[in-house]
Amino acid sequence: MMSTKAFTLVSAVGWELLAGDKERVHVECVECCGKNLYVGTRDCVVHHFLLEERALPTGTATFSAAKQLHRHLGFRKPVNELRAASALNRLLVLCDNSITLVNMMSLEPVPSGARIKGAAALALNENPVNGDPFCVEVCIISVKRRTIQLFLVYEDRVQIVREVSTPEQPLAVAVDGDFLCLALTTQYIILNYNTGFSQDLFPYCSEEKRPIVKRIGRQEFLLAGPGGLGMFATVAGISQRAPVHWSENVIGAAICFPYVIALDDEFITVHSMLDQQQKQTLPFKEGHILQDFEALQVMYRRILQQAGFIQFAQLQFLEAKELFRSGQLDVRELISLYPFLLPTSSSFTRSHPPLHEYADLNQLTQGDQDKMAKCKRFLMSYLNEVRSTEVANGYKEDIDTALLKLYAEADHDSLLDLLVTENSCLLTDSAAWLEKHNKYFALGLLYHYNNQDAAAVQLWVNIVNGDIHDSTRSDLYEYVVDFLTYSLDQELVWKYADWVLQKSEEVGVQVFTKRPLDEQQNSFNPDSVITCLKKYPKALVKYLEHLVIDRSLQKEEYHTQLALLYLDEVLRQKSGTSSKAAEASEIQLKLQHLLQKSDLYRVHLLIDRIRGAGLPMESAILHGKLEEHEEALRILVHELRDFAAAEDYCLWRSEGRDPPYRQRLFHTLLAMYLQPGPTAPELAVAATDLLNHHATDFDAARVLPLLPGTWSVQLLHPFLAGAVRNSVHARRTAQVALGLARSENLIYKYDKMKLKGSSVQLSDKKLCQMCQNPFCEPVFVRYPNGGLVHTHCAASRHTNPSAPGPGART
């Protein structure tokens, strides 16, 4: 007899239940509807069973069938077909070419006695076209030749709605909407009973083999084709899926999406409709009917899940995972095996009957720590895999919280990744767990993720201060600085500003200097920050540098303050270590640079401050700023004896000024070198170097009288050669210019002579070149080519483009 179940066979109804005390019973047909199983026999009896599914500890399921009742229909004919219409609570029974409506529970025929007569076979329309839920569309192959009839079947009446005739005798039928899929004697066709349009599918010899027609879904059917093929066809007569390959002896087919199940005389085969591959073969002899069973899939999944747990218990994790996945296991079933992993708030309860026999992991591993660790690692990787798939839908909190707990316990790096990316970890549960495992840094991340930055920072500060211990990050202080730098919580930043600055002025100040600029405008405006930094001079210097150099703020205060701070530091260094004083410190270079480049600081204030401080270079720069070049150069030449600096000074101060200004500066310097009196030899050397390097920056004529007569020409050769070359060059250039001007003048003279040279004779014969009329007055216009025209013609020529006329008027 027929046993239901693809994939594993389960005996649902034992023989003795059907046969009772009879010796033989022949099953003709079966029908399943929910938990109701109906069996029709050759001796005209309908049996009703209630199926009860029971799971076995081994992971398989078993069905027990409780017999409800059976009823003899009162004919001497076999029950050919049974169809349940659960919406009507009716079972349609085809027997002796007549379809009777019986109550699904009592198996009593309806009192009205409604029935469909003359039916050889029937099919229900699973995609009905009429909208009435309490009405079933039934299609029958009539006992009349080549006739199909359509009926509406209500609770206690039937109504014929249409009769269509077919080109050949139909042998099997399936319905979808308006479309009938028919197996005729020699071919399959699609027939639209509404329009009468018929579409050939393919030829088939019904005499050789029994045809099969099954609706598999909206507008698509499955048909037995030649050579044991299961062919798919749409109502448009198109095959959209490749065929499945059955054996030649196929008897029946059933659909359990996405599987096609076929029965032949030896096997039940299972193919996937998606890839046409055969998935399973179950030996099953002497089957003769195959019927769909909608509960199949639910059951199948359950079995996969159970199998998954069996594999899991044997630590066969790969297999387990595959089974959990294909069985669409609610992951919480798995998580719940691990003590304390599910959040306390989780509403989950294990499925009943249970999928396995284990109370928890301790029982499963019998306390074996090694096994336990393996199971945990598996769960980690499994949850990590599924957390972003649809498997996690609805249980994200449970999954992420469990994952967090596993990571924390195992000291796993991914804990931090989990917390810094989108996650659904539940705060209270996770916080308690992290605290328990001393994962304070991670706990801070959790707080941050839950918008509790104050709590997060407080925790981290405690770690840095050594109040609590968590060595996750050795650079936690920098991390906090960074965190505050990008924190939008201004109050929080101000609250911890002192703390970060106390730890390190240079690093701590980054919370101000590295802030996004837009924020630096308001709450973190320079004045507030400077006030805060009063106590931290190093930080203040960094901050002012940020304002003056990085952001180029043009505000006198900042520049002056920065210069003063630099100066303070320079003075402090000088007083501290006199040994190093010779060499300009880094800070001193910064000071000089600022003094040179900035035009904003208060020069007099600084001059006052450095007076007597022994900073000649700086005072030279400051004098330079005040255009007091003599004083500046005096300091450089006489105090510092730094001639290179003096030269640089001239270049620096003459930047962007006109050449005479520059000359004046150089002459000032030269004069200082050549001061009357006992000239120090190095000053003389400096003077010659200056002249030789900057020959063009001097007026040689003014220089020569200044030079001492004792100097050799050789000494000043580069200067003199440069000066001579310069002056020769200037002279020649002037001569060339003069010559060019003269010749230009000559050209003009020539032109003038030419124009004046010849006379123009005006007579009656001379005609205006434009209007061809004689000149009546002694007034005319002459073109350079000699042409004569009236003055008025010449004037109009400018507005008349078609007129001839070369050249401009003279």
Added chain:
Amino acid sequence: MRKPDGKIVLLGDMNVGKTSLLQRYMERRFPDTVSTVGGAFYLKPWRSYNISIWDTAGREQFHGLGSMYCRGAVAVILIYDVNHPQSLLELEDRFLGLTDTASTDCLFAIVGNKVDLVEAGAADSREKEGHGPGTAGGGGGGSPKVPKPVQLEDAVALYNKILKYKMLDEKDVPAAEQMCFETSAKTGYNVDLLFETLFDMVVPVILRQRAQGPPQTVDVTSCKTPRRTRSGCCS
């Protein structure tokens, strides 16, 4: 499962190499094939379209299925074996009739496969000598390299016959030279060319069908399909 936008069907006698050609193109390999049962298909994304390519069974037993496979096809590839003249004849006798169900503007390609078995240079010498069927001797000989028993001209002649059979005007369809190919699934010779030339030709057919035929389902994306016109200032 993505719904294909157009269907191409491979037809031809068994063993001409339909399955091999398709596998060569789709999987870039030439494995041992088993005789195809019923049919199989691949989905090939091309530009923004999905084209389904159906491999059919050449066996007589499955002949009845051919019409259904061809229904609505935008292109049919008729395949013969250049070493077996009979396989070309079969195309006309047995397979052409199956294409009656294809779409009205269906394209036809004729493909002579297994040219690798033909004497090297046979094709060249033929070109130099001019046309006319070459020496047809040694069809099933033991030598692996033989002169080519079926010439490209024979395929061209069949193509022109098909046009007559379909009552198509030569002007409206691609020229025979464009639609007759010689390939080798074994070496990969001309295989990409065959399929990709055809895909490119099929795309306008798909577009035209979408624009004209009332689609069975409302396809939002195709509503906006622009009809190609010559208008426009700078194209």
